Amino acid sequence: MDLTPWEKVKLARMPIRPTGLDYIDYIFDGFMELHGDRLYGEDRAIVGGLAFLNDIPVTVIAQQKGRNTKENIARNFSMPHPEGYRKALRLMKQAEKFARPIICFIDTPGAFCGIGAEERGQGEAIATNLAEMVMLKTPIISIVISEGGSGGALALGVADKVYMLEHAIYSILSPEGFATILYKDSSKAELAASDMKLTAQDLYHHGIIDGIIPEPPGGAHNDHEFVTSQVKELISADIDELLGLSVDDMLERRYQKYRNI
């Protein structure tokens, strides 16, 4: 299915697309959610917990969009506050302690912009995640399932393997924001979407991601089973591969992966 970058942006934002919790339900067994950052609060824009992948215990973290307006308000449209990133980091450190692989599902328009987010150090929270994730002594796999918005996405995206769904996008800023800054006209978002090189195909071409996960005709929402079974197969193979590496080798590869961009 040949879509323009702008069509992909619109598709990636469609509320009917499978969300983080849909992937969790399909791929893992016995998901137990864990809440709170132990510092300030619970951020429902990020879901985290423990589950089995096949027979291996793993830590799963997902940015969670709502499927309707009510859910979206509760999830803050999947725009995390600092406490969301700190909860994610808490769970990742816990995963390291118990030698559990980590799987992150990225789906956010971006980290939330607001007074509270700034007061509680949005920048510091994201920065700390980046620096800590590079050093975590356990495998990390991140998958951009729909929207990968800027630093708010990257804060769950420093991983041994990074994938995108076929019609997902991943960018430095929304095309609308980009058009406002560079073209001084937010209505030029369509042009921005193409100039920004934000599609999975672009990112794969530029060596930023490790692979693209195919979607069924029309998009992921048409066949959850099709998409999630592929994700499951992929991450199962990756975890086998990564657990076969020494921790030093794994960390050196992870470092070089970003060092060479």
Add this chain to the structure above:
Amino acid sequence: MSRNFFKSKQYATSKIYRSKPQELRGSDEEKPNVPQGIMTKCPGCSRVIYTKLLIKNNRMCECGYYFRLSANERLVMIMDEDSFTQIDQQLTTRDPLSFPGYCDKLVRLQTQTGLVDGLITGKGKICGMTTYIGVMDASFLMGSMGTGIGEKLARMFEKATYEGLPVIVFTASGGARMQEGIFSLMQMAKVSAAVAKHSEAGNLYITVLTDPTTGGVTASFAMLGDIILAEPGALIGFAGPRVIEQTIGQKLPEGFQRAEFLLEHGFVDQIVERENLKATLGAFLKLHHKEDRRNL
């Protein structure tokens, strides 16, 4: 100011130059961002100041308003005389997305500002203590971070890790370099990774947040210092104030996202006045001095 201030060494060359940029020198006549004209109006108190006097006073107005410093001015102010050696002087971006008009814009800016990109890195001494230092310059595309700046920072942190030396970074940046898209975003991970390795090896990293420090720079290396200092009144935040106002549809309170606000909320160790910066950095370097450094 000494003409020999920048004892430049070249480690890498630019891939995109069409014309050779002006060499970096420490002289006043060639500084790009000296306020135009003999007199400068202070945005803080509306007083009109004799520009030469303002420069002599490290660009501080009597009212307490801080004008932005160029990277050159900052280095002259902070480093011991004749101690600074620049590294990777010619290193700049690869224009990874072949973004329309970007190369021409860079060449134009390089000619205009005399800078190769929005960051100078190097090694030198502060109060006799050897350190690596990176200084961003907001006059070059708002100090935005692209692959050039990311690569320069990563190389500096790797050198400092190898030599067991501290790193000081003065941040001044609007955030990501839009024209480099996802590559710009990935520099946040790349630089944070190099910072993490430097830190893991037990080395000191100090950041000095100057006006403005926002976006992807705040959300990566600016906030990763062991010690985080800030200049008075500096705007520091993740999202820019205008973006926040648009998002939440209300006016922001006075002093929001200023250095003092960050201190109050626990994100900055000290606010240091410009005239005390050198001595403060020197004191922190002395407190972390390691005797058995590798002799490199």
